[in-house]
Amino acid sequence: MYKVFVNDKPLFLTSVVEKETDFQLFLLESIDIEQLIAKMFSGRIEKAFLYYPDEKQGLKLLKEKIPVAKAGGGLVYNKKGEILFIFRNGKWDLPKGGIEKNEDIEDTAVREVEEETGVKGLKITGKLQKTYHIFKRNGNYKLKITSWYEMTTKYDGILTGQIEEGIEKVAWLKPAEITEALKNSYENIKLLFEEDSIKQTLL
Template identity: 55%
Template sequence: MYKVFINEKLIIVSNEVNKNKISDTFLLKDVDFEWLISKITSGKLDKAILYHDNGDELLPLLHTKLPLVEAAGGLVRNAKNEVLFIFRNGKWDLPKGKTEKGENIRETALREVEEETGVKGLVITDFIMNTYHVFKRNGEYRLKLTHWYEMKTAYDGELFPEFEEDIMEVVWKNEAATNAALQNSYENIKLLF
C-alpha cells in the first residue's frame, strides 16, 4: 500500500480492497488521472483508493500513469535536538529537492538541505521513508517520490533561505515549536514525525 497526496487529499494505491470503501475504489490500470484529480481538487471526492491485484506492480503501473520525479530531503536535528524547518508557500516544510544527473539519492538529500538552508556538516544517520505527492508542471501532472533521511549536524551558524526556491524563512524549532509548525504543514511531512 502507498499513500499519495494531491494537495492535502489522500489517494491510497493498494492491492487490498476495503468492502466498506468500495464506492471510492477505482482500478489503477483504468483510472483517468485528469478526471480523478479534478474530482479531488473540486471537493467532489474526498479520497480515492486505486486498486490493482498485484502488489509488486502497483508502483510500476502508477509510473506509467504519471511521469516520475525523484527527490530527496532531510529531517535534520542539531546538537540541541531542534528540527530544521523551511517556510515556503505559506506552510512549514522540510528541505528537499530534485535529483540531479549523475547524483545518488543520498547525495541529493545532503546537497538540497545545504542549498535550501545554508546548514553545513550534515551527516545522514538513517533512512526514514519515501513519500509521494502529485503536482502539476508545464500543464502536466507528475508524481514526486521523495526519499527522506534523518540527519544530524553540529552546525550553529547563520541560516540562509534559498529565496530562488521561494523559501522565505529557515529556522530551528524545539519540540513544542515543531508540534505547532506541523499544524501548518503538509500531510506527507506529518508522516515523517
C-alpha cells in the first residue's frame, strides 16, 4: 500500500477492497483525481482510498494523472547520534529539495542538505523509503516523490538555514527532542521514523 499525503491527509493506494468505515473508497481508473484532491485540500474529505488491482501499476497510473516533481532529502546523523532537523513554516522538517537537470537523485539529496543547513562532509550510508505528497503550485497539482537517504557527517561547524527557502532554524536534535519535534512535523516525516533502523535511535 502506498500512502500519498494531500495537505497532510492520507490518500491510500490499495489493491484490497475493505468495507468502508471512516474513509471513502474510489476507483483509481475512473476517479476525477483533481476533484478528489480539491475536496481533500478543502477538508471535505479527511481520508480516502484509491483502489487498483495492482498497487505498482496503480502508482504508475497516478503518475500519469498528476505531473510528478522529484526531490531528494537526507536524514543525517552526527558523531553524537543526533539527527539534523530544519524548522520552517511553523513545523519541524528534514532537509530536502527538487532535482536539477541531469542530476543524480543521490547528488540532489546531498546538495539540498548542504544548501539548506550548511552541513558539509556528508556521506550516504543507506537508502530509506520514498515519500509521496500532493501540493499545489500556480493553480496546478503536482505529486512530489521524495527519495530519502540516511547520511552521516563529522561536521561540527555552524549550522546555517537557507533564508530563501524560509528556513528559520537548523538544529541537531537528541532522541528525546526528536520525539517532541515529531509531534509538530509532517506525516511523511513521521513515516521515516517508523522504519526499524531509525526507530532504534529514538528508544
